Amino acid sequence: MKKAAIIGSGIGGLSSAIRLAAKGYMIDVYEANNSYGGKMRETKKKGFRFDMGPSLLTMPEKIDELFFLSNKNPRDYFKYVKLDEGCRYFYDDKTIIRGFTDIDKFTKELNEKVGVSEKKSRDHINKNTFIFDSTSFLFLEKSLHKIKTYLSFKVFIAFLKLPFLQIFQSMHSANSKRFENKKVVQIFNRFATYNGSNPYKAPAVLNSISALEFNKGAFYPELGMFSIATALYNLAVDLGVRFHFSTLIEKISVKNDVVDGLFVSEKLYKKDIIICNQDIHFVYKNLLPKRFTLKRILEQERSSSALIFYWGIKKKFSNLQLHNILFSNNYEEEFKKLSANQTIYDDPTVYINITSKMSKNDAPNNCENWFVMINTPNDIGQNWEEIIVSARKNIIKKINNVLDVSIEDYIVCEEMLTPKLIETTTQSFRGSLYGSSSNSRGSAFFRHPNFSNQISNLYFCGGSVHPGGGIPLALSSSKIISELIN
Ligand SMILES: Cc1cc2nc3c(=O)[nH]c(=O)nc-3n(C[C@H](O)[C@H](O)[C@H](O)COP(=O)(O)OP(=O)(O)OC[C@H]3O[C@@H](n4cnc5c(N)ncnc54)[C@H](O)[C@@H]3O)c2cc1C
Structure with missing residues (x-):
């Protein structure tokens, strides 16, 4: 053997x-x-349970496949559900856009909330799905470093599609050419962060990531x-x-x-x-x-890292759901700070994940388990103690402004994950979440x-x-x- x-x-x-x-x-x-x-990983504190790392599940069939090839039933090991809303987006002017995973519902939502025609958003999602379907079999399933990968008819066809795959412009450029509405551009730009990249630099072919959520679906393990x-x-x-x-x-x-x-x-x-x-x-x-x-x-160059607060919250928020994004008012400036200045913007985009919305045992009665994350640069020796103190203040300010709350009054316990801790606990160089950028x-x-x-x-x-x-x-x-x- x-x-x-x-x-x-x-x-x-x-x-x-x-x-x-x-x-x-x-x-x-x-x-x-x-x-x-x-x-x-997970951590537990005062009756709360927190997932410490990844929070969004896409393509669960890739997990199921491992059970099938072992002749086992995946449902004997874990169960998941498809989400109706992939993410809920909040803006400073109190606009809320629900990121439905159903393309009809989502395009209708964009039309009702920000007046973008359903056709335009549908065309964009279809284009991103086309990019995904044209590249994923090669990019996700094959080694790009073996000659034999390129010797197939399917790959030949994929190369013919190259001019339509938006390799030569940035994600932001492709998204802002399609939409004038800044809120919608921000939603599509955000998918760059799914692999720790910057939408103002990353190639628009990565817009295919959004097809996962708006077309193929977002999931949650029970x-x-x-x-x-x-x-x-x-x-x-x-x-x-x-x-x-x-x-x-x-x-x-x-x-x-x-x-x-x-x-x-x-x-x-x-x-x-x-x-x-x-x-x-x-x-x-x-x-x-x-x-x-x-x-x-x-x-x-390394991908971005993250600063995460795990907060036990002694209140329930009916306007929040499993995944929530409170957008920065100036996304471009935020990414400039993250990549050129290697620091954190004063008005950060805040992601709040609350699994107790789905798994009741993750928080005590009338409480919620908040995973509150902002993107950060990877660790190149910044003064994190100082950055974290000001980031925590700015995160709280953002939450309070957008949700009309005084969130500090409800935090009953706190844990934290920083770029330095990500490196020491998972041996990822500079605490980057996704390896190289x-x-x-x-x-x-x-x-x-x-x-x-x-x-x-x-x-x-x-x-x-x-x-x-x-x-x-x-x-x-x-x-x-x-x-x-x-
Ligand atoms: C905060 C956060 C949020 C994220 N959000 C998402 C998300 O929502 N959706 C998503 O799909 N992905 C997300 N990711 C990324 C995702 O978690 C990772 O891409 C994925 O888990 C990486 O797994 P990996 O196989 O690279 O191994 P890793 O998780 O990096 O594990 C490597 C393991 O190797 C061990 N190891 C290292 N060196 C040695 C050694 N010398 N000897 C023995 N053991 C060693 C480490 O201890 C570690 O356990 C997130 C990551 C983080 C940190």
Whole structure:
């Protein structure tokens, strides 16, 4: 039986473990933390439960697929529902736009709230869906770094569509050409943040991300996001995968440019295959012999990070739903501050996720569990203590203005996640949420491959490599690896 090791039990690591176990490999997963999930974690405090990392589920069929290939029923492990409203958008002038996942309802909502014709918004969503459908089979399902990927008729057709895929303009440019209404542009621009990018720089092909929410749907696992990691962990255990928690891997052994094994507490464990789920930056910096270092990878621009407050709130807000965005009044200035100035804007866009709207046990009676997040630059040594104090004030000011409340009076407990903590708890370089940024065409499409060009039998999965960050993409990376290993 071939032996494979996986370093890290994030979504990419768990799904790779399942795919290889289903192929008959003997799998050991080594995880530095004392539990599975990586960025997908949860915390509990004073009767509140909070998902600490990802909050939005799209493309759940990619999770189900792992159960089907293992001959299991996914519904025995976790259940999810499709959301009617993907997100609710709030503006300073008290306009509220409900981001319905049904295209008819959403285009009607835009027409009623801001006077944009239903045809115009439908055309935009259809265009974004066209981009998604034209690129996803290649971008999400294949390695872009293998010649054979390009030798198919389907790919040839995809290349013919290139002029229509909006590769040569920014997301903002494409969105503002379509809509004069700034509120609507802001809604479509926001999807750049789904992979930690800047809509004023990222190529418009990334507008395809919005097709997920407005066309294919947004979902919620009945027991919260962490239940996805638990379901995958349970499936992996059922398939015989062995987990070694609180085990930091410090070195990969390479002999004659072939993977040989890995060191756990200075003892070498021989392996036929190694899959790194850890941030690719640290793989080159810490795990591999120095002669393999790729300077280009170590110097890549990183995606944005986040500052999150987990607040127990002793009040219920009927005007909020599961996902809520309180938009900055000046989105462009906010992104300038984030990317050029590497700091936080005084009027930040605030995201509030409240899972107790869906999972009643996540908060005590008459209370809500608020996950309050703003985008931040990644950590390049800013004075975070100072930034966090002023960001907290500005977040509260925004919430109070938009929701006509004095939110401080209702906060009964608080926890926080900062760029520095994201790095220390998940070993993501500079606390970036999605590995390298996708702010340019090259960086969006040619992230680090899922295999090593230099070392045989070494593979890479998770949000820092191809195809990118986010749950569906991390899941895709393990599918690509599984096919490469074939
Ligand atoms: C606050 C936040 C919000 C997000 N929101 C969303 C969202 O709404 N929707 C979405 O789809 N995505 C979202 N994401 C992104 C998503 O969480 C990630 O893209 C995805 O979980 C990445 O998984 P991964 O496979 O890259 O592994 P990671 O989660 O990065 O896990 C890597 C694991 O490897 C372990 N490890 C690292 N080095 C070693 C070592 N040397 N030895 C042993 N173990 C090691 C780490 O401890 C960690 O557990 C969000 C992320 C964050 C942080």
